[in-house]
Amino acid sequence: MKAIIKIHSIALASVSLVLFLILVSSTASASITETRITTNTADQTHPSVWSNYIVWQDARNGGSDIYLQNMATKVQTRITKGVNAENPYVSGNRIVWDDNRNGNSDIYMYEISTKKTTRITLNTADQTDPAVYGNYIVWTDTRNGRNDIYLQNLANKVQTRITSGIDAFEPAIYGNKIVYLTGPEQIMMYDITTKKTIQVGGGIPDSLSIYGNRILYNDEFTGQYTVLLDFTTGKGITLPFSYVSNPSMYSNKIVYDSSINGNSDIYMVQI
Secondary structure: OEEEEEEEEEEEOOOOOOEEEEEEEEEEEOOOOEEEOOOOOOOEEEEEEEOOEEEEEEOOOOOOEEEEEEOOOOEEEEOOOOOOOEEEEEEOOEEEEEEEEEOEEEEEEEEOOOOEEEEOOOOOOOEEEEEEEOOEEEEEEOOOOOOEEEEEEOOOOOEEEOOOOOOEEEEEEEOOEEEEEEOOOEEEEEEOOOOOEEEEEEOOEEEEEEEOOEEEEEEOOOOOEEEEEEOOOOEEEEOOOOOOEEEEEEOOEEEEEEEEEOEEEEEEEEO
């Protein structure tokens, strides 16, 4: 299969954080095997992957539930029931999501090994789009009248407001790095250790995922491509498959949802 690879070089001005994109086209051979994960006739969307676990948002029971599949055993487990759960994210032994069982949207966490569910947020505003890594959970929070990114350390229950004065949303986390979106054109990264924030990308990005030093996102500015960006070098490649919905990454695995078979199903590729 022939694929078009686009190389993106990103330079950031230290003061104005102006983003420059240089697109260089080349061709390369690429072979990718796509695996269909779900076959239910209802919609399955917003997947997340970690090691042998894939989670997603599932409509098979009416409303919206969170489902988990162990790729090693192919066993699927229904995690939620009757709470309109959305936006799941899995890392290690933990799954997080948001649901409105209390009227507003709150963040909940499920531990796979113990099957225990814990309510994380108690604020009466909406908390949505959570992500988890180790003892850290991040989410989008409206308690201050706009969209902010909040971080909670599960070890000491301390919550930290990461952003202020801008609309920020769709956080993802790996290690001590949090990435999130601001406005229509910027990918920002916050270092938990140093508490410093820098811009690492742009181009009307959507659907952020981070693993190691790579950020996966959809770039609608250049014509709806799915891009893998190395934020240490500022270079990225357009992946050799078409734009996909809600991509999420673990190591060389990418999961996403597609309606190619009528309803939305979950698919996985290894790159």
